[in-house]
Amino acid sequence: MKLKMLLWYMARRMELLARTHPEFIARLHGRDFTLQISSDEGTQRFFRVRHNRVVSRNAAHSTPSMTLHFASDEIGFNVLSSTDKAAFMTAMQTGDVKVIGDFSLLMWFMSIAPYMRPNRRKPQTREAAA
Numbered sequence: 001m002k003l004k005m006l007l008w009y010m011a012r013r014m015e016l017l018a019r020t021h022p023e024f025i026a027r028l029h030g031r032d033f034t035l036q037i038s039s040d041e042g043t044q045r046f047f048r049v050r051h052n053r054v055v056s057r058n059a060a061h062s063t064p065s066m067t068l069h070f071a072s073d074e075i076g077f078n079v080l081s082s083t084d085k086a087a088f089m090t091a092m093q094t095g096d097v098k099v100i101g102d103f104s105l106l107m108w109f110m111s112i113a114p115y116m117r118p119n120r121r122k123p124q125t126r127e128a129a130a
Contacts, residue, residue, distance in 0.1 A: 003073040004058075006080055007037055007045040011056030013116055014047065018054045024115050028052045033105055036064035037080075041073045066101035068109075 017024035028049055036046040038060065046061035047054055070076030075096045079087050088110070091097040099106055 001073070002077040003039060003043050003070075003080075004045075006077055007043070007056075008058070010080075010116055011045065011047065011054070013118075014054040014056070014112075017115055018052060021115065024112065025052060027108070027112055028054070031108075033065035033102070034061050034063070035105060035109060036061050036067045037070075037076070038067060039070040039073050039076050043073050043076070064101060066099065066103075066105040066109075068106075069098045069100065071096045 014024075018028055029052060031049045032051075034046055034048050036044065038044040044060045045056060045058050046064055047056045048061070068076075070079065070091075075091060079091045079097060082088075088097065092099070
């Protein structure tokens with residue numbers, strides 16, 4: 001369930017950033033592909049990048065450009081939410097994640113990972129609020 005929620009959050013975040021964040025928009029420019037993330041437990045979501053927009057559905061795509069397939073939802077959640085950059089490579093080496101398709105999209109996906117973290121607002125002090 002955690003992986004489904006994380007993928008849902010990623011979809012909403014990417015859709016928002018595609019409309020509002022200039023650096024993220026630049027990473028989408030000229031791209032046309034479908035990224036699918038799935039697990040052995042049946043969790044599936046695809047992200048369609050086209051015309052500088054991101055569309056996502058909670059389903060399997062018939063012809064994804066690249067698929068990240070995790071051995072379990074727990075492993076998928078832990079790898080995708082990890083701040084450790086080596087976590088993904090470790091999971092690949094142990095066989096907990098399989099990458100099928102265009103490996104250049106994996107590099108693109110890793111490059112947008114920093115944008116997926118929520119912006120934390122600093123607490124306002126009375127001086128700043130006044």
